[in-house]
Amino acid sequence: MNADTRPEAGDPEFSGLAERHRRELHVHCYRMLGSFEDAEDTVQETFLRAWRRRETFAGRSTFRAWLYRIATNACLDLLAKRRPEPATGGEVLWLQPYPDRLLDELPAGDADGPETAAVARETIELAYLVALQHLAPRPRAALILRDVLGWPAKEVAELLGDSVNSVNSALQRARAGMREHLPAERQDWTGGEEDAGTRELVRRFTDASVAPDVPALAAMLRDDVLFSMPPTPGRYVGRDAVVHNWIEDGYPDLKGLRAVPTCANRQPAVAYYLWQEGEGAYRPLTIDVLRITGGAITEIFTFHDDQFPRFGLPERLPADGTE
Known part of the structure; x- marks a missing residue:
């Protein structure tokens, strides 16, 4: 059965058909909620609702679109209960990262296909x-639904x-709100494709972090760098404020660190271990x-x-360096 054919009520392939869309539905819920864990719960709720309502699928849209409708409404229901008011002041305390290794689970698809839209770099980065x-x-x-997934306005209206x-x-209104919280030019907030210069900067940042060498780290930060540590409250803007926060927290005295490179939200990341x-x-x-723009950490x-x-x-990680 093709992933977008109509399942019949009671079809034994129903669960398998829904499972094919799990990762992209999870990414969709993650965008709506900002929390990896909440997205997991909402996808489970989506599948439960879909199973209970399977006889209502009439084939007027694809099965994938039908699942997206259910998932979106499940997200709206959860937001109404847990977070009726949107974030304010630039902080999102419930924000969680999304590992690239899980984003990679989606098939590549066509260049303009739904899977590609589901994980487009500029709409999965943490700034977005x-x-x-x-x-x-x-x-x-x-x-x-309109700008990321490309749904027609009529279908969005029917869903909402x-x-x-x-x-x-x-x-x-939403586009205006996004402009308020993203730099004016897209290249200022998206890290873009990773290149040799980016990899070298991440290597130097990692080495200085493990040292720890605060002056070397400060030299890699852009003047208007942002730093936050969700779910811990506190958003620091500007190199001086960020470095002062690190010093106040005692970071320069932290010894016995090791680092492992990783990636999240299509951005470079570094995992630290303490002895x-x-x-x-x-x-x-x-x-x-990290978000990196123009050779500096932003x-x-x-x-x-x-x-x-x-x-x-x-x-x-053991003391001898093996894993």
């Missing part, structure tokens, strides 16, 4: 996710139970996800050690 979370839920849904005019109005004498091993500490998101498992990172 943060901007989305500052939109009210329904305009957020309208923008994701609004008129086309209402959807277009919400979309304009634990009592265990005789290095244990997970934090993951830095944003650092630091996530806690609870994110290590989904990155497939080891639970410990």
Whole structure:
């Protein structure tokens, strides 16, 4: 059965057909919610609702589009209960990273296919996710469906139970809200394709972080660099503020670090381990996800050690350097 053919009620292939769309639905819910864990819960809810309503699928749209409708409504329901108000002040305390190794699970598809849209680099980066979370839920849904997934306004209106005019109005508000939370020029907020210069900067950043060498790190930061550590409150803007925060937190005195390169949200990332004498091993500490523009680090998101498992990172690194 093709992934977009119509399943019959009670079709034994129903679950398998839905499973083919799990990863892209998860990415869609992740954009809506900003949380990897909430997205997992919502995809499960989506499949449960789809199974219960399988007899209502009439074939007026593809099975994939039908699942997206259910998933979007499940996200809106969750937002109404957990986060009725959008983020404010530039911070998204519930933000979680999305490992590239999981984004890679989607088939490549055609250059303009749905899978490609689902993981387009510029709409999965953390800067974009943060901007989305500052939109009210329904305009957020309208923008994701129209601008990311390319749905026609009529179909978005049907999903949201609004008129086309209402959807277009919400979309304009959402686009204006995105402009408020993203730099004016796209190249200022997207890291773009990784090149040799980016890889070298990440290597130097990693070495200086492990040292730790704060002056060397400061030299790699752009003047207007942003730093945050969700879910810990605090958003620091500018090189001086970021470095001052590191010093206040005692980072220059942190010894016994090791680093493992990784990737999240189509951005370079570094996982750090801290030596634990009592265990005789290095244990997970934090993951830095970097945004790099024009040869400088423009944003650092630091996530806690609870994110290590989904990155497939080891639970410990032994003293001899083997894994």
